[in-house]
Amino acid sequence: MAGDSFIAVVLLLTDLLFFVAAVETPEVPMPPWYVVVPLDIAMVVPLIFRRKATLWSTYLLLAIGIPHGALELGAASGLAIMISVYSVLVYVGRKQGLLFLLATIVTSVIQLWVDPPEDVWVLAIIGVFAIALCWTLGEFAGARRAYHEEVEARLHLLETERDQATRIAVGEERGRIARELHDVVAHAVSVMVVQADGASYAVDGNPEMAKRALQTISETGRGALAELRRLLDVLRSDGDDEPRVPQPDASALTDLADRIRQAGVPVTLAIGSEALVGLPAGVSLGVYRIVQESLTNTLKHAGQGAQAEVRVRREADVIDVVVADDGAGRAKQLVPTTATRTAPHAAPAGPRRLSVPGGNGLIGMRERANVFGGTLEVGPAPGGGWQVHARLPVRLAT
16 A cells, blocks of 8 residues: 555645646646645545445546546546556456446547547547557556466365375375384284293193293394384384384294294294295285284184295296194184185185184285285185285396
8 A cells, every 4th residue: 555655645746736736837727725725635535445435436536536527626637547447447346347337438539528528539649549558558567466376276176185295194104104014013912921921831740841931932022112113213203314224024024933942833934045035124024014914813813833934036027925824723614804805715614714704904904905906815824724915026127
């Protein structure tokens, strides 16, 4: 409003100077000052509000401009109308601008017809060119204003989408960490429970075996705490200065098999010579977690005397992971759990084996396979027992 107030003051001073000059010239008849001064002030005051109340101020200027122009009190009425045409077009729109332009033309034509001046055609031509110039400037300024509003709207939309993407990424990361926590806790607790049971039976008859079981419990608990601290540090850390412990990968399958053997389940590990070469970090972690969860389920559900076998091999651009157990000879027919795909093998009838259909561990394995566009088969193994078969596409690192 400061700039519009300055324009209004300039127009007012111009008309007042014109009035003073006309008073000193007796040949030019002028109304008394108490008519001229209020009309001059009323002619320019609405200009101050042309941005905040555009239609109200412009039509008020058009109405006041009729007596102001009829009494020939100065150029403020004509200039104010030109500014009004520009303002309506820029701040309201083209439709309202056309209506105001039509009202202006009708008013001007009536004034020229009622009291035609000597140079009416010259004034008409000047008025047409002036209005055309104001309309052109208004179109240009309106287009730039609309462009800036569109840019601001798109920036706001991008910020909203960025916030939504951030929230989605946070949710996905929390889900990933939840799966990691489940894998770590389930594996460690299962090993510790089995070892604790064994130690309680052997503490009297075989103290040395009980001592080894307690040592395994201690090592497993420390390893689980280390992994849990790492995951919780990811949640708590605000910067990138903290040291990072690498995630386990497929190269740690030998250590995993050793821990399961110490827990009392013999594990046969068969890994192809080139199976783990060049695996992307995400695929390698997925292979490790699938094998870890499968062996943990074997430890919990297969029973005493069960044996497990882990086979990892590479077929072109696919890594094939099979984890199978014999179920200690108890499981001859198993109910398939909820998974990405049910195994096609049908086993002979027999007693049902304890399973965890739809549990968090199996859901986590299925999601890990889905992340990389792979497949997961969970179900009874031929000849009894349970089998997990995962196939993950591999794109070799270059």
